[in-house]
Amino acid sequence: MNFKRWTIARHTVQLLMIALLASPLAGLAIFRGNLAAAELLGLPLADPLAFLQATLGGLVFVVSYLLSTLAVVAFYFLLGGRTFCGWVCPVGLITELADKLRKKLGTGATVLPLNLNRWSLLLVLAVVTITGIPLFEVVSPIGIINRAVVFGSLLPLLLVAAILLTELLVARRVWCRSLCPLGGFYSLLAGASPLRIGFIAERCTHCNDCLKVCPVEEVLQPSLELNQPQVAAGDCTRCMACLDACPSKALTISVGYHSRSKDTTDPHKGGR
Ligand code: SF4
Ligand code: SF4
Structure with a gap:
């Protein structure tokens, strides 16, 4: 049997990320915020899509976040772009587990085209530019899970449940494969990554x-x-x-x- 060293390493990183997101609950001050905008040991970190939405929507433009956004973009460019999806995003771990269950059930084998996530990225950027509403921050499972863990807001988890049910019964890994605009952003970076x-x-x-x-x-x-x-x-x-x-x-x-x-x-x- 193959020793799955990469899979073990990847799941360890994903679990550490979830622990980091939940660390404020334990009163630890090492991490504050979420995967969109945060401070790690006092250093500002920004998700590039959150930064783009904030800037295009005229919501806020903070130079320190511009620099940290560029640092995050450079980091993921060097590490393969969608490495964020594969190794960091907690939604990826949840949908991976759902996919294992789907295989056991033998359901939901439909697949949507991969490039839909570029269109959803375009849609999110168009909506925020025209209306000022940062759509992705509202509907993102990453943000919903984070708010549920930190603030106990449980109702939006119904949207996450709907995505998981769709993945179990209708279309395989539909969010991460085809719908997530953040995945669309990182796929552009990944195409150019060395x-x-x-x-x-x-x-x-x-x-x-x-x-x-x-x-x-x-x-x-x-x-x-x-x-x-x-x-x-x-x-x-x-x-x-x-x-x-x-x-x-x-x-x-x-x-x-x-x-x-x-x-x-x-x-x-x-x-x-
Ligand atoms: S690359 Fe894929 S198809 Fe080729 S030997 Fe390895 S697992 Fe099999
Ligand atoms: S997504 Fe990339 S790294 Fe992961 S299994 Fe497929 S080809 Fe390999």
Whole structure:
């Protein structure tokens, strides 16, 4: 059995993030705020989408948050962009658990197109520009869960429950895959990030174990079918589940930009 070191590391980080968000409840002063805008050990941190909404909506523009937003953007750019979705966002952990349950139930296998999240990003930015309403902060499961933990506001959790029910019964991982505008923002960053998943075609036996665990399996297809040396798509969350799943070590961490394999006439060339 494969030792799932990346999955263990990722779940540890996700649980630590939840503990950090809940730490004010225990009277600890290390973290104040939420994943949209916060202070960690006194340092201001801002989610880039929250900052964009606040600025476009004319709500607030704080220079210290501009600098921290740029620092957050640079951090996630270097670490793969949607690393936020795969490793940090507590909603990702909840929807991952829901997906495991969905598989057991054998329900909700529909998938929506991945690029919808770019349209939802555009919608959120248009709404705040025109009306001044920061739509994402109102409906975001991240904010709802955070407010429930810190302030005990339980009613909005019904929206989170509705998303989870949809994911269980109708469409697989619909929020993280296709609807979340923050995921859309980070997918733009991820498409340009130098930290990617690499593919070594010579090692691949085409067992498809990686596809079974990938939350956005469409991004792996070009490598498996056309021997592309990197998973370049911005929707890859850098969750590393494929690295844990691959019995042949055909998937790796790859830094830099490697061009497409020249020989794509035989998609399985070099696969054994
Ligand atoms: S390609 Fe690998 S790292 Fe990227 S989302 Fe799929 S399983 Fe995760
Ligand atoms: S990359 Fe690994 S897990 Fe995926 S099909 Fe090839 S051998 Fe199987």
